[in-house]
Amino acid sequence: MDLPRRPRRNRVNGPLRALVRETSLSPEHLVMPCFAREGRNLSEPISSMPGCHRHSVDRLVERAREWSDLGIPAIALFPATGPEAKTADARAALDPDGLVPRAVRSLKDALPHLLVITDIALDPFTDHGHDGLLSPDGRIENDSTVEVLSAMALVHARAGADLVAPSDMMDGRVGAIRESLDRGGFLDTGILAYTAKYASAFYGPFRDALGSAPRSGDKKTYQMDPANRREAMLEADLDEAEGADILMVKPGLPYLDVLRELRDRTTLPLASYHVSGEFSMLKAASERGWIDYGQSLLETLIAFRRAGADLVLTYGAADAARLLA
Numbered sequence: 001m002d003l004p005r006r007p008r009r010n011r012v013n014g015p016l017r018a019l020v021r022e023t024s025l026s027p028e029h030l031v032m033p034c035f036a037r038e039g040r041n042l043s044e045p046i047s048s049m050p051g052c053h054r055h056s057v058d059r060l061v062e063r064a065r066e067w068s069d070l071g072i073p074a075i076a077l078f079p080a081t082g083p084e085a086k087t088a089d090a091r092a093a094l095d096p097d098g099l100v101p102r103a104v105r106s107l108k109d110a111l112p113h114l115l116v117i118t119d120i121a122l123d124p125f126t127d128h129g130h131d132g133l134l135s136p137d138g139r140i141e142n143d144s145t146v147e148v149l150s151a152m153a154l155v156h157a158r159a160g161a162d163l164v165a166p167s168d169m170m171d172g173r174v175g176a177i178r179e180s181l182d183r184g185g186f187l188d189t190g191i192l193a194y195t196a197k198y199a200s201a202f203y204g205p206f207r208d209a210l211g212s213a214p215r216s217g218d219k220k221t222y223q224m225d226p227a228n229r230r231e232a233m234l235e236a237d238l239d240e241a242e243g244a245d246i247l248m249v250k251p252g253l254p255y256l257d258v259l260r261e262l263r264d265r266t267t268l269p270l271a272s273y274h275v276s277g278e279f280s281m282l283k284a285a286s287e288r289g290w291i292d293y294g295q296s297l298l299e300t301l302i303a304f305r306r307a308g309a310d311l312v313l314t315y316g317a318a319d320a321a322r323l324l325a
């Protein structure tokens with residue numbers, strides 16, 4: 001054949017493929033989400049998330065040291081709270097000696113260079129499992145919830161959190177949290193905003209891990225409708241105007257189009273959250289011998305980077321870092 005252009009020429013061997021590779025993936029792009037629990041010397045496996053555990057704080061620090069040694073720069077911390085920490089008013093979320101502040105202090109003491117990102121939402125602390133406060137008629141109240149979230153962010157900042165990550169999807173929370181942090185003197189504590197967080201079935205294993213599935217109803221009055229893309233741009237404009245430092249899309253793979261469009265719209269760094277259900281699907285299929293876990297994980301992570309993510313939250317962060325080493 002008389003072909004002037006033969007794209008295969010750029011694929012003939014590994015070094016050439018590396019030379020023309022358009023996107024890169026390295027451990028420094030990854031954030032490890034992890035679960036803290038009360039107690040000592042405990043690592044409780046999460047059955048719906050193979051390889052993941054609820055760690056007591058002492059154990060979490062040990063694991064975090066391993067992740068950091070693998071080149072992972074940051075962790076996203078979630079509390080697996082006991083029933084004693086769950087009330088209608090979520091007051092345990094504001095306890096300066098609660099599980100999260102204690103974990104943050106221990107982590108930052110032991111590993112000052114590891115960035116700690118804390119979750120700002122009320123679901124681990126409400127007895128009904130919703131991310132916000134419930135009104136008597138069963139609605140999730142926006143403005144009163146935002147007040148608690150702003151105070152919660154300040155508690156985390158005082159404990160040493162590098163970034164706070166509101167995952168609640170209340171309106172106006174980024175601005176209120178920014179104001180609360182600034183007034184408290186935490187000008188350099190960043191906000192990683194869950195900008196486009198969809199009401200997704202892929203959070204199932206996470207809710208299992210935390211025992212945080214809503215007791216009644218669903219999260220569709222605050223999390224976004226999976227059918228909507230333009231609405232994500234509205235959320236992004238608001239978060240950016242309110243002072244977010246990084247914008248996130250969640251879940252990951254099913255929403256790459258949203259990520260891609262945001263990439264063209266904002267100059268802020270973008271994050272993608274490869275959520276629990278997405279991770280567990282890879283694990284489950286590989287346990288059955290249907291796909292290769294490591295290769296499918298790396299392919300998934302490079303897809304996030306290709307679509308425009310600067311950073312990726314994934315439960316496979318340590319596995320990926322080992323494979324990339």
Ligand code: PBG
Binds near residue numbers: 123202276
């Ligand atoms: C709750 C929260 C959820 C996740 C992160 N923060 C679950 C939810 O909204 O019900 C999901 C993360 C995952 O599935 O990996 N604020």
